[in-house]
Amino acid sequence: xxxxxxxxxxxxxxxxxxxxxxxxxxxxxxxxxxxxxxxxxxxxxxxxxxxxxxxxxxxxxxxxxxxxxxxxxxxxxxxxxxxxxxxxxxxxxxxxxxxxxxxxxxxxxxxxxxxxxxxxxxxxxxxxxxxxxxxxxxxxxxxxxxxxxxxxxxxxxxxxxxxxxxxxxxxxxxxxxxxxxxxxxxxxxxxxxxxxxxxxxxxxxxxxxxxxxxxxxxxxxxxxxxxxxxxxxxxxxxxxxxxxxxxxxxxxxxxxxxxxxxxxxxxxxxxxxxxxxxxxxxxxxxxxxxxxxxxxxxxxxxxxxxxxxxxxxxxxxxxxxxxxxxxxxxxxxxxxxxxxxxxxxxxxxxxxxxxxxxxxxxxxxxxxxxxxxxxxxxxxxxxxxxxxxxxxxxxxxxxxxxxxxxxxxxxxxxxxxxxxxxxxxxxxxxxxxxxxxxxxxxxxxxxxxxxxxxxxxxxxxxxxxxxxxxxxxxxxxxxxxxxxxxxxxxxxxxxxxxxxxxxxxxxxxxxxxxxxxxxxxxxxx
Amino acid sequence: xxxxxxxxxxxxxxxxxxxxxxxxxxxxxxxxxxxxxxxxxxxxxxxxxxxxxxxxxxxxxxxxxxxxxxxxxxxxxxxxxxxxxxxxxxxxxxxxxxxxxxxxxxxxxxxxxxxxxxxxxxxxxxxxxxxxxxxxxxxxxxxxxxxxxxxxxxxxxxxxxxxxxxxxxxxxxxxxxxxxxxxxxxxxxxxxxxxxxxxxxxxxxxxxxxxxxxxxxxxxxxxxxxxxxxxxxxxxxxxxxxxxxxxxxxxxxxxxxxxxxxxxxxxxxxxxxxxxxxxxxxxxxxxxxxxxxxxxxxxxxxxxxxxxxxxxxxxxxxxxxxxxxxxxxxxxxxxxxxxxxxxxxxxxxxxxxxxxxxxxxxxxxxxxxxxxxxxxxxxxx
Numbered sequence: 001x002x003x004x005x006x007x008x009x010x011x012x013x014x015x016x017x018x019x020x021x022x023x024x025x026x027x028x029x030x031x032x033x034x035x036x037x038x039x040x041x042x043x044x045x046x047x048x049x050x051x052x053x054x055x056x057x058x059x060x061x062x063x064x065x066x067x068x069x070x071x072x073x074x075x076x077x078x079x080x081x082x083x084x085x086x087x088x089x090x091x092x093x094x095x096x097x098x099x100x101x102x103x104x105x106x107x108x109x110x111x112x113x114x115x116x117x118x119x120x121x122x123x124x125x126x127x128x129x130x131x132x133x134x135x136x137x138x139x140x141x142x143x144x145x146x147x148x149x150x151x152x153x154x155x156x157x158x159x160x161x162x163x164x165x166x167x168x169x170x171x172x173x174x175x176x177x178x179x180x181x182x183x184x185x186x187x188x189x190x191x192x193x194x195x196x197x198x199x200x201x202x203x204x205x206x207x208x209x210x211x212x213x214x215x216x217x218x219x220x221x222x223x224x225x226x227x228x229x230x231x232x233x234x235x236x237x238x239x240x241x242x243x244x245x246x247x248x249x250x251x252x253x254x255x256x257x258x259x260x261x262x263x264x265x266x267x268x269x270x271x272x273x274x275x276x277x278x279x280x281x282x283x284x285x286x287x288x289x290x291x292x293x294x295x296x297x298x299x300x301x302x303x304x305x306x307x308x309x310x311x312x313x314x315x316x317x318x319x320x321x322x323x324x325x326x327x328x329x330x331x332x333x334x335x336x337x338x339x340x341x342x343x344x345x346x347x348x349x350x351x352x353x354x355x356x357x358x359x360x361x362x363x364x365x366x367x368x369x370x371x372x373x374x375x376x377x378x379x380x381x382x383x384x385x386x387x388x389x390x391x392x393x394x395x396x397x398x399x400x401x402x403x404x405x406x407x408x409x410x411x412x413x414x415x416x417x418x419x420x421x422x423x424x425x426x427x428x429x430x431x432x433x434x435x436x437x438x439x440x441x442x443x444x445x446x447x448x449x450x451x452x453x454x455x456x457x458x459x460x461x462x463x464x465x466x467x468x469x470x471x472x473x474x475x476x477x478x479x480x481x482x483x484x485x486x487x488x489x490x491x492x493x494x495x496x497x498x499x500x501x502x503x504x505x506x507x508x509x510x511x512x513x514x515x516x517x518x519x520x521x522x523x524x525x
Numbered sequence: 526x527x528x529x530x531x532x533x534x535x536x537x538x539x540x541x542x543x544x545x546x547x548x549x550x551x552x553x554x555x556x557x558x559x560x561x562x563x564x565x566x567x568x569x570x571x572x573x574x575x576x577x578x579x580x581x582x583x584x585x586x587x588x589x590x591x592x593x594x595x596x597x598x599x600x601x602x603x604x605x606x607x608x609x610x611x612x613x614x615x616x617x618x619x620x621x622x623x624x625x626x627x628x629x630x631x632x633x634x635x636x637x638x639x640x641x642x643x644x645x646x647x648x649x650x651x652x653x654x655x656x657x658x659x660x661x662x663x664x665x666x667x668x669x670x671x672x673x674x675x676x677x678x679x680x681x682x683x684x685x686x687x688x689x690x691x692x693x694x695x696x697x698x699x700x701x702x703x704x705x706x707x708x709x710x711x712x713x714x715x716x717x718x719x720x721x722x723x724x725x726x727x728x729x730x731x732x733x734x735x736x737x738x739x740x741x742x743x744x745x746x747x748x749x750x751x752x753x754x755x756x757x758x759x760x761x762x763x764x765x766x767x768x769x770x771x772x773x774x775x776x777x778x779x780x781x782x783x784x785x786x787x788x789x790x791x792x793x794x795x796x797x798x799x800x801x802x803x804x805x806x807x808x809x810x811x812x813x814x815x816x817x818x819x820x821x822x823x824x825x826x827x828x829x830x831x832x833x834x835x836x837x838x839x840x841x842x843x844x845x846x847x848x849x850x851x852x853x854x855x856x857x858x859x860x861x862x863x864x865x866x867x868x869x870x871x872x873x874x875x876x877x878x879x880x881x882x883x884x885x886x887x888x889x890x891x892x893x894x895x896x897x898x899x900x901x902x903x904x905x906x
Contacts (some may be wrong), residue, residue: 135618210745213653236742352742406869409605410605
C-alpha cells in the first residue's frame with residue numbers, strides 16, 4: 001500500500017513542478033513596461049563588426065546607419081540622388097575629379113563634443129588606409145580639409161560615383177579624439193574595433209547600448225543628438241531565424257521582421273503591414289570563358305542557348321510577388337538600369353537553334369552554387385533545380401553541384417566554376433559598381449573573362465566610367481549592359497523581393513538597397 | 526520528508542558496517558562476494574580520483590589536437606569567408622588579413638602557437654568579433670549551461686519519477702502510457718519538436734514568451750554568474766527573473782523530452798531488475814515499509830545505470846541545444862558555434878570544440894566519481 005502512496009506523491013511532485021514552471025511563463029509574457037518606447041526588430045544576422053571602417057555586411061550597415069552619420073545620404077528609398085547629411089552642400093568639379101563639401105554647423109557627437117573637419121578627414125583616411133573590407137570605397141581618393149568647414153576629395157581619374165559612395169555607412173564619421181584614445185589609427189595597425197564594438201563614437205540618432213555579434217544589438221536614442229529626436233527610445237535588433245521571425249511579428253513579440261520570403265508573407269493578417277519591393281540583389285548565371293575550365297561554356301552560341309533557354313517567368317514565380325526580372329546586371333533602382341522591355345525572354349526554339357549552331361551535341365555542364373545561401377529569403381537550391389529543368393528541354397544537361405558557401409566561394413573567387421549561380425548586391429548605389437563585371441575585372445575574371453577578351457565591352461565600360469552628367473551616364477551604362485547581354489558570359493536572372501513585415505504601429509518604413517532600413521525614419525502611432 | 530528518504534541524499538554511506546550485522550539481512554550473493562575486497566578500500570578513492578583526472582588531462586590534449594586537425598581540414602578559405610567581395614580583389618588586404626590571423630604560418634607552427642596559448646589560458650582571438658574567444662565563451666556558455674542545466678534537472682526529476690512509477694505499476698495502464706510517452710520523447714527529432722512547441726505554446730496558445738532569454742523590453746541584470754535566472758534573483762529584479770524563467774521553460778522542456786524518455790526507460794528496467802532480487806523480496810517478506818525498500822534498496826541499486834544514462838544524455842543535450850537555440854533565438858554557444866562554422870572562424874570553432882569537449886570530460890569525471898562513491902567496487906577496477 002505504501003508503494004501506491006509513493007507513486008501518488010511522485011506524480012504530484014511532477015505535476016507541481018510543471019505547474020510552477022508554466023505559471024512563471026504566463027506571468028512573464030506580459031508586455032514590456034510602458035514609458036520608454038522600445039522597437040523590436042527581428043533579422044537574420046549578417047554581422048561582423050560595429051566599427052564603421054570595417055563594416056560591409058547588411059546588418060552592420062543597418063546598425064551603422066543608425067549610429068554614425070555620413071557626409072551625404074539618400075532621401076528615403078530614392079538612390080538616384082545623393083542629398084546632404086553632415087555636409088550641407090556638395091559640388092563636383094567639371095572634370096569629375098574634385099568633390100568639394102561644405103560641413104553643416106552644429107553637428108555634435110554623442111559625448112557632446114562638436115564634429116569638426118578634422119574628424120571627417122581622420123575617419124575617411126582611416127577607412128581607406130587601414131585596409132579593411134570597405135577600403136576599396138575610397139581607393140585613390142585624397143581627403144583634405146581646406147578650412148574648418150570645407151572638405152575636398154580629390155581623385156586621379158574622373159569619379160562621378162563619389163557622391164553615391166559617400167552615403168555608405170562604412171564612411172560614417174568617428175569622434176576622432178575618442179577613437180584615437182582607443183587605438184584608432186589611419187594605417188593597418190588600427191586597434192579600435194573592439195572598443196567600437198562596445199560603445200559608439202558617432203553623431204547619429206542612436207548609440208550602442210549593447211552589441212553581440214550572434215544574438216542581439218541594442219541601440220538607445222542619443223540624448224545629445226542635434227537633429228530630430230528619433231521616435232523610439234530603444235531599438236532591440238535580434239538575430240532570429242526566418243520561421244521564428246514570422247511567428248514573432250504575428251504574435252506582436254516584435255514589430256519588424258526583415259527577412260521573410262515571398263511564401264512566408266502571403267496570408268499575413270490585416271493588422272500587419274507588408275512591404276514588398278524588388279531588392280537590389282541581382283541573381284545571375286555565369287558561363288566560364290576560360291577554355292581550361294570548360295570545353296563547353298566559352299562557346300558564344302552555347303551562352304546564347306542558355307540565355308534563351310531559361311524560363312524567367314518561372315523563376316519569378318518561385319521568387320514570389322514583388323520580385324522582378326533583371327534586364328541587365330544593374331538593378332532597377334539604380335541610375336542606368338535597363339528598362340523591363342529589354343529583358344530576355346524564353347525562346348526554346350531559338351535556344352535549340354543556337355545549341356545546334358554551337359556544334360556541341362548533348363552538352364553536359366556542371367552548375368555550382370552555394371547550397372545554404374538564401375537571398376531575401378529565397379534559397380538557391382530550387383532556383384538551380386528550375387534552371388536544370390529549363391535547360392533539359394533545350395537539350396543541355398545540367399549537373400547540380402551545390403556546396404556550403406565557404407567552399408563554393410573558393411571556386412567562384414578563383415574562376416574555377418564551369419557554370420555558376422550567384423548574386424551581386426550593390427556596394428554603393430551607383431552603376432560604376434557594376435564595371436566589376438567587365439573583362440579583366442573582379443567578377444569578369446571569376447567568369448574566366450580576361451582583360452582584352454571583348455574589346456567592345458571594355459571600351460563601352462571605360463567610356464561609362466568617365467562620363468559625367470546624369471543623362472549621359474544613363475545612356476553610357478545602358479550601352480554597357482546591352483553589349484554585356486549580347487556577348488558577355490553573364491545571364492542576369494531576377495531581383496528577388498525584399499519583404500518587410502511591420503506592426504500597424506510602425507510608420508515611415510522604406511526599403512533601402514544599401515542599409516535596408518533607416519531607423520531614424522521610423523515613426524510610431 | 527521522512528528520515529528514510531533523506532538516505533537517498535547521501536548515498537555515500539558505502540557498506541553496512543560490521544558492527545551492525547542486523548541491518549543487512551537481505552544481502553545477496555553479489556554483495557557478499559564483494560566483501561573480502563572491501564578491506565583494500567583504504568586509499569582507493571583518492572587514487573581513483575587522481576587516475577581519472579590524469580586521464581582527463583590526456584583526453585583534453587587529445588581534444589586540442591583533434592579540433593585543430595579537423596578545423597584545418599575543412600575545405601574553404603577563411604579569408605574568402607570573412608572578407609567582402611571587393612576586398613578579395615585586393616591581394617594586399619587578403620595578405621594582411623592572413624598575417625593578422627596567423628594563417629600565413631605552416632600548420633604545425635600554428636598548432637604549437639595555439640597550444641602555447643591554451644597553456645596560458647588563451648583560446649585565441651575570434652576572426653569574427655576580434656575579441657578573445659575565451660571572452661566570447663564567457664558570454665555564451667552560461668546561456669547554454671542554463672538551458673541544458675534546466676533540462677537535465679527536469680529530466681532527472683521527471684524521468685526517474687516516471688521510471689519508478691512505470692516499474693511499480695508494471696503492465697498497468699499508467700505503465701503503458703508512460704512507456705508510449707517515453708518512446709515518443711526518444712524518437713521525435715528535437716528541432717521539429719522545438720518548432721512545434723514554439724508554434725503551439727507561443728503563437729497559438731500564447732502562454733509562453735517568445736525568443737531570447739528575457740523580454741526585449743527589459744534590461745539584462747548585471748552579470749554575475751551569466752545565468753539570467755540567478756543574476757536577476759541576485760539583483761532582486763523579480764520581473765526579470767519571472768521573464769527569464771518563462772523564457773527558459775519551453776526550450777528546456779523541449780530539450781528535456783528526449784532525456785526524460787531515455788531516463789524513464791532505463792529507470793524502469795533498472796528498478797524492475799532490482800525488484801526481482803532476492804534481497805528485496807526478503808526485505809519485503811520481513812515487512813519493511815514500502816518506501817524504505819524503494820529508497821534504501823531499490824533506488825540506490827538502480828542509481829548506477831541511471832547516472833550512466835544521465836551523463837550520456839547530458840552530451841546529447843549539448844548537441845541538441847544547437848538547433849533549439851537557433852529556433853528560440855537563444856544566445857548560447859550553439860548559435861555561436863554555428864556562426865563560427867559558417868564563417869570559418871577557426872579559432873572560435875576550436876574554442877567551442879575545446880569547451881564542449883571539456884564539459885564532456887567534466888561530466889564523465891563526475892559520473893566516474895559518482896560510481897566510485899555509490900558503488901565502492903568500481904574504485905577497485
